[in-house]
Amino acid sequence: MQQQQVPPEGGAGSADRPGSTQLGTDSEPGSRRVETGSGGRASGGQRFEASGITVRFGGLTALNDVSLHVEQGEVLGVIGPNGAGKTTLFNVVCGFTKPNEGSLTWRGEPLVGLRPHKLAGLGIARTLQGVGLFAGLTVVENVMTGLHAHAKAGFLSALLALPKSDRDERVLKERAMAALDSVGAAGYAGRYPGSLPYPVQKRVALARALVLEPDLLLLDEPAGGVGHDDMDELGETIRHLSGRMAVMLVEHHMDLVMSVCDRITVLDFGKVIANGTPAEIRENPQVLAAYLGDEDDDSGLADADSSPQEA
Amino acid sequence: MSDALTQTNKPDEKSLATEGSPQSGRAGGLLRSTLVRHVGLMLLALVGISLLLETVSPFRVSQLGELTYFIPAVAGLTVLTGLNGQISLGHGALMAVAAYTTSVLLDQESPLPFALIILIAVAITALVGALVGAAAARLHGPYLAGATLALAVGVPGLALYFEETLGGEQGLSVSPPRASPNFATFMADVTGESLSGQKFTAYLGWALSLLVLLLLSNLVVSRYGRTWRAVRDDEVAAELAGINLGRARVLAFVVSAACAGVGGVMIAIITRLTAPTTFTLVLSITLLVAIVIGGLGSLVGAIIGSLIVVFLRPFVTDLGAEGGLNAAQAANVAPLVFGIVLILVMLLAPRGLVGSVRFAYLTRQAARQAKAQR
Ligand SMILES: Nc1ncnc2c1ncn2[C@@H]1O[C@H](COP(=O)(O)OP(=O)(O)OP(=O)(O)O)[C@@H](O)[C@H]1O
Numbered sequence A: 001m002q003q004q005q006v007p008p009e010g011g012a013g014s015a016d017r018p019g020s021t022q023l024g025t026d027s028e029p030g031s032r033r034v035e036t037g038s039g040g041r042a043s044g045g046q047r048f049e050a051s052g053i054t055v056r057f058g059g060l061t062a063l064n065d066v067s068l069h070v071e072q073g074e075v076l077g078v079i080g081p082n083g084a085g086k087t088t089l090f091n092v093v094c095g096f097t098k099p100n101e102g103s104l105t106w107r108g109e110p111l112v113g114l115r116p117h118k119l120a121g122l123g124i125a126r127t128l129q130g131v132g133l134f135a136g137l138t139v140v141e142n143v144m145t146g147l148h149a150h151a152k153a154g155f156l157s158a159l160l161a162l163p164k165s166d167r168d169e170r171v172l173k174e175r176a177m178a179a180l181d182s183v184g185a186a187g188y189a190g191r192y193p194g195s196l197p198y199p200v201q202k203r204v205a206l207a208r209a210l211v212l213e214p215d216l217l218l219l220d221e222p223a224g225g226v227g228h229d230d231m232d233e234l235g236e237t238i239r240h241l242s243g244r245m246a247v248m249l250v251e252h253h254m255d256l257v258m259s260v261c262d263r264i265t266v267l268d269f270g271k272v273i274a275n276g277t278p279a280e281i282r283e284n285p286q287v288l289a290a291y292l293g294d295e296d297d298d299s300g301l302a303d304a305d306s307s308p309q310e311a
Numbered sequence B: 001m002s003d004a005l006t007q008t009n010k011p012d013e014k015s016l017a018t019e020g021s022p023q024s025g026r027a028g029g030l031l032r033s034t035l036v037r038h039v040g041l042m043l044l045a046l047v048g049i050s051l052l053l054e055t056v057s058p059f060r061v062s063q064l065g066e067l068t069y070f071i072p073a074v075a076g077l078t079v080l081t082g083l084n085g086q087i088s089l090g091h092g093a094l095m096a097v098a099a100y101t102t103s104v105l106l107d108q109e110s111p112l113p114f115a116l117i118i119l120i121a122v123a124i125t126a127l128v129g130a131l132v133g134a135a136a137a138r139l140h141g142p143y144l145a146g147a148t149l150a151l152a153v154g155v156p157g158l159a160l161y162f163e164e165t166l167g168g169e170q171g172l173s174v175s176p177p178r179a180s181p182n183f184a185t186f187m188a189d190v191t192g193e194s195l196s197g198q199k200f201t202a203y204l205g206w207a208l209s210l211l212v213l214l215l216l217s218n219l220v221v222s223r224y225g226r227t228w229r230a231v232r233d234d235e236v237a238a239e240l241a242g243i244n245l246g247r248a249r250v251l252a253f254v255v256s257a258a259c260a261g262v263g264g265v266m267i268a269i270i271t272r273l274t275a276p277t278t279f280t281l282v283l284s285i286t287l288l289v290a291i292v293i294g295g296l297g298s299l300v301g302a303i304i305g306s307l308i309v310v311f312l313r314p315f316v317t318d319l320g321a322e323g324g325l326n327a328a329q330a331a332n333v334a335p336l337v338f339g340i341v342l343i344l345v346m347l348l349a350p351r352g353l354v355g356s357v358r359f360a361y362l363t364r365q366a367a368r369q370a371k372a373q374r
């Protein structure tokens, strides 16, 4: 594969963590999968790499020479105190923010001139901090929107309501329902998001990201505002997903991060301050210092029960 | 058949099963086709309108005709504003583009067939819509309103500038197309009286209006309608879903402009005079009033809003005249009343008429569902 040129790696980046859940261990009932609409996509090179990413907002350096990588089958945790630059990093990966320096590589090819709407076609999906559901669309329509890149019927067949358009819609709806089913939200298909409990909304948002069967999934605080039971389930879901895709997880709930991630990259003030397995990160003095320096120590790095802080 | 009807509200795997089973019926299968449902509705509406046109007084016929330049334009605007979240103060100007195109093309020695004139006028309006839409796609809220306002003010000005071809302040008089002999004989045979020019115009207008409503309702329930709403609700999430925001917005603008174009064609042949005074900002605002009253984004609401606007105007103008106002003063009563109605609707029923009814229904349904789950 590629040369390992990620600086602060410290040789700790081993992906094969003992409990690394693979396809054999999943036994959740709701794990019926959406049919893979992306047959010959996998070519072994499902590796995402960011190197030397620097982002400046005026005088503020939100990201400073950040490098990381993640590949299929692993979950990379990205943690750090509030304002560390986690969301900004995701925004760079998604093409919302152009980095001042640095480059991205996906499946062995550089991502240049990235536009957010091209992402879905590249097999990259992301959930947003908060929920980011479409308030005026029903739950199933929300998920169908996630399949936009897969819709085939063109404008003319929609305008004239040709059978092709109906058929296309039916296929999208079935795939959306299957995705909703896989997150246990199929019962809410006809409802509007605003009328649903927050954890259900989060699950719908996850279904919208998953419906495309992405190869790289970016989760920005998926457990924000989610209760304990749901969190365990979420952890299982994420572990399960990593069998089929590369996952990058931004999360403040340390017990979730520690139990789910294969490797963790820690950001503080835009800089990577540590990189390693959960066990290593837990003991890293620099990481502890960063979190302790964070006045409203909401990370719960020490005691793993932090309350959701969500804006 | 009832099976198929309930299924449209309850998306699930069973839809495949019904398709396969032969005895669940042709009708059920047909009703699942969007096209069949929508065409059926429009044909019903056409029959209803025809009955109406044949039974009401000539004055009402003229009002029903007048409706047909509002309905397409209002329907197009409600899709743009209600479903895609783009406001336009320039739709009156877009109507002007179509109206002037129609008037100029009809004013030839041997004019083109009228159907072709309609197509050309609508195409040109759509093209202007594409240009405006491309500029508008980057603008939001007040900036968008401002940009489209410039259009509303600028386009009638063009008519003054190109006085030679566009008639300047006087405007262009329009000789409306006449019914084809076949259609006239057919109508005379069916109704027992000869088809008046005014009634023919009303028929033409309704045929066009229903066609516009048919195509729009197809789009609204399709992937495109969903895409427009998604872009309206959350730009970031829409982009992540793979939607090209700019393209979606421009497309909505083009579709909406084309509808305004149909309205423009009708306004030319109904008023028989295409002059700058017809296409003032008041026209654009009247269209907005209609979509707000009816309920943003609702095609049924667009029809209701148009009805209210068209029937309320002479009513309050008369009221003003009876109340002792002179003609000029009375003419200003309508915009005033529209303004008041607009404020009342926004205060009392911000979802508009159709939106309020729909919301009440959904709330009841959700409550019932919640109760059932308990
Ligand atoms: N568009 C922007 N313009 C200017 N500054 C920004 C912008 N986006 C983010 N920032 C700043 O960059 C820094 C990193 O923000 P970011 O949202 O990436 O943090 P985060 O790690 O996601 O925090 P949180 O845990 O609170 O979500 C913050 O100081 C933030 O104020």
Ligand SMILES: [Mg+2]
Pocket (backbone or CB within 6 Å): A086, A087, A088, A129
């Ligand atoms: Mg963040």
